[in-house]
Amino acid sequence: MTATAPSPAPDTRTARTYKPYASPLWRRVLLNREAAVIALLLIVIAVATAVVPNFDSPLTTTYLLRDVAPILLIALPMTLIIITEEIDLSVASIVGLTSVITGILTQAGWPLPVAAITAILVGTLAGVINGALVTAVGLPSLAVTIGTLALFRGIAVGLLGTTAVTDFPEFWTDLAKDNIPGTPIPGIMIPFAVLAIAFAVVLHFTPFGRSLYAIGLNKEAAAFSGVDVGRAKFLLFVLSGTVSGFAGVYFTLLYGSARGDNATGMELAVIAAVLLGGVSIFGGRGALHGVIAGVLLIGILGSALRLAGVTSDIINIITGVLLVLSVVSSSLLAWLRRRRISAIGKKKGRSAAAPPSS
Structure with a gap:
């Protein structure tokens, strides 16, 4: 009598899939935070065009594009920083500091291109200070950049006091205000488009x-997988300082004024736009096209309300409500997702434990 080999047990394992790609393409493209922000942006444009x-x-x-250009520029590196679960609150102070440096050096007789490059290098140095304190010393970026926010702003105000430098070469101020020939689009959108790409x-x-x-989702796991977490974060803060320096030079030439209090509060507009654009404040999630849409949404909404006669206080309230809703909705969606995953896991567990029917 020959023994028969037991038949192999059926393979009940399910294929592992990367979660964002587990859904159909149309759902991944259309049903996400970025698409919702873009849709809201188009609705606001349509309503404002018809009513205002x-x-x-x-x-x-x-x-509109001139006003939001500095925010668009600074939002690019800010997006990457927040994705790694860090933050840079000193960007507006760097804009003010580099504005003052540009004004002082121009007033001292330096050619404006040289003064502008020097100011951008000062912005880079400010980013190096932030990055070193966060990565080398190990301090929280929130605490570090609150401190450097005050430090850089204090230096800017200390250098000029209550005075302002307004004597800039007309060629450069006109260049900052010029549009792309034949369009209403400011020329600053060209360097922004290059940087955005x-x-x-x-x-x-x-x-x-x-x-x-990976760093934003779990920095320890990212480090174990070979990512140099400190180097990556340091580079992002340096990029943030450099781009903020460039935005400071543009801000100065656009408005023809170098003051220590230039761009005060701009960091809040940048962070609000980044979070509204779908970047998670907890890190690990976000996309640049959503952030750009978020900046434009806030800018267009503010412009339309001003044209409609709404006061700046009400506009600030509306912007704040949008920011709160974006953060709350992100947390709520994450909670609902966890509940759904937990429910699916329990259901699979009960199915596996159930005895087979005879």
């Missing part, structure tokens, strides 16, 4: 960008 007088004029477009490629299509998401 002069909103659709080329001059409104020009002034570069940041998007780095964040979404390179190993370095994927490592930033």
